[in-house]
Amino acid sequence: MTEPRWLTTDEREAWLRLMAVTMLLPSRLEAQLKRDAGLTHFEYYVLAMISESPGKSMALTQLAARTNASLSRLSHVIGRLEVQGLLTRCASPRDGRTSLATLTDAGWAKVVASAPGHVEEVRTVVLDPLSARQVAQLSDICGRLLATLDPDHGLLGLDSGRPAG
Numbered sequence: 800m801t802e803p804r805w806l807t808t809d810e811r812e813a814w815l816r817l818m819a820v821t822m823l824l825p826s827r828l829e830a831q832l833k834r835d836a837g838l839t840h841f842e843y844y845v846l847a848m849i850s851e852s853p854g855k856s857m858a859l860t861q862l863a864a865r866t867n868a869s870l871s872r873l874s875h876v877i878g879r880l881e882v883q884g885l886l887t888r889c890a891s892p893r894d895g896r897t898s899l900a901t902l903t904d905a906g907w908a909k910v911v912a913s914a915p916g917h918v919e920e921v922r923t924v925v926l927d928p929l930s931a932r933q934v935a936q937l938s939d940i941c942g943r944l945l946a947t948l949d950p951d952h953g954l955l956g957l958d959s960g961r962p963a964g
Contacts, residue, residue: 824924831920836913841866843913845876846885849902850910856901858891867949885909 806814829840836843848865849857857865863873877900880886885906891897902910926934 827924828917828920832913832917835916836909838909838913841868842876842880843910843917845873845880845900846902846906846910847914849886849900850907854901855907856899859888859898859900862900864951880906 825840832838832840832843838846844866845862848862849855859870859873859877862868863870866873868876877886877888881888883905884903886903887901888898889901891899929937
């Protein structure tokens, strides 16, 4: 049996810091969005991803990949957002087997109204404490981690050239 590859002191410190960030950041973003927009962070993320798609419409399978959600979880969230009048769900006119989620005018207005506060929170807790060089390093580090975690790069819609914020 091979000896475990134990973490060095520096690796352990980096790991524990990463774990603390991954535990604290979601609840901080969630609290701001709940307070200011009445949305969960995941609901906002779903709306934001759809808002950045052509025609403000996206296939649910693509949306699930982009948000790293199961179709079941996504379906529940889509249902809640439909009830709120923020989006509609229908069969694709090109392929009836594909379901599309499309932002309504109210959904677009919700994204437009919610984005400034969310971006300010992201800046405050993630970007402002870093230099421009550190932001570039953070992007590189996260890109490398995502290449391992999600080799097909389905998690993020970075092809739009705009940050997902």
